[in-house]
Amino acid sequence: MMHLLCLILLISISIFPIQPLSTNPLPPPPSGELISKLSASLSSSPPSFCRLVIKNNPPADPKAFTANPTLLSVEGRYVEIKSGPKLQLIFKETTRDLTKNIELDDDDDIDSLSSNLLPLFSHASFKTCTLQTLDGDYAFKAASTKLKTNRPTFKSLPSASHNTKKTPLIDPKSPFLYKLGLTDSEGTPKPKSKSKLSQCTKFVEIVSQLIESQKITDQKPIEIVDVGCGKGYLTFSLHNYLTSKNIETISTGVELRESLCDSINSIVSDLVETEPQFETLTFKPGYISSYVHYSKKVDVLIALHACDTASCDAISYGLSLNSTIIVLAPCCHKEVRRQVEGFKGYEGVLGEVMGWGIMRERFSEYVTDSLRGLILEYLGYEVKIFEFIGSEHTGKNSMITAIKKSKPMSEEEREKVLKRILELAEGNGVTQFRLAELVGIELRGKKIKNARNMPN
């Protein structure tokens, strides 16, 4: 009997050999085939690798993804730096780019390629992968079983120099900057304007990436409304950048100071003679809260440093025209601050924090912007709040970005978000909030027992 069992075991081992255990299991085709092609293109001498692009579906509901919810794409290029050749992977997320250099020194590096790339291919949001080499272009989509081969797009190798000079998002020599008084006639930023220029550049970078991620450039032209635009630095900068990328753009700045609008409209008229892209940029005087429609539609609503409740009015304007993207850098938070200052309900550990005026002031900002974020979520947007630039450029450096989700939330999910809004307001003594009023959310006021007396 024992002999018979051993014989059966031997036969089964020879038919189904035991696979060695591996931390890096062999990838399923076609990703395995693509990684082999990638590795061969990087190790040939000279390398025939030109470009790798992995695209993800933009996350409709980021909470559905456990890893890297904001990863939009990964781009790979071959670079030669001091420490040797590398495959440089740029992970493009909604609000930032992360760079990772993969060693290409020896044969073990194939393992490193697999461990870096395989999780991306098996991620729920993975869409397509394209490898371009001098020998051919190879591509596959999520769920494809075959690697598609096409004739090579690249006829010669792209530059491997790491220090390829980037074209600035805003060319300091742009005539609009001089006309607006941010640079001198030589295109040198004026000392006082450097921070404003940095803010404009960062802002253009963030908004243009959001626009790109939403593919709204297909809906020509795209309409941008900048609420509380002041002198229009950001309105001009974004309009100039988008039109330089051949994106048909209509931009409207709304500003309550009529004389300011007149002076910037006259700058537009001067510029149009030599720079026709500014023909579709207008500044309109008015209050954003006045329910006047300053534009026919809004694809991108922006409001930077619109004071106090003007940021709420700006959001409401964007919502009323179903804006795909809403971007805000809120300013002062007086409406909530008044209520937080007078609130006697902070107890325990939080009560200790709120004993200081500066803490209550900062906390008012957190409550205000969290309420705005939650209300936008409640109304079907995917919201992010982050610091968009260093505090050396501006203290008002929180940014809220909201993108209209393609799939509406279920009633149950909406109810949950509403509950969070009401609890956040109630827990901080906020019974009046402009955006809540504008969108019809009724906050409840509740007196908390055993209130701790707050110092004045």
Ligand SMILES: C[S@@+](CC[C@H](N)C(=O)[O-])C[C@H]1O[C@@H](n2cnc3c(N)ncnc32)[C@H](O)[C@@H]1O
């Ligand atoms: C601090 S400035 C910011 C200007 C510009 N967005 C920037 O970041 O450079 C705020 C501007 O919003 C304008 N403003 C405030 N409330 C407004 C409202 N309800 N409607 C239109 N403009 C408003 C003010 O006149 C001011 O020019």
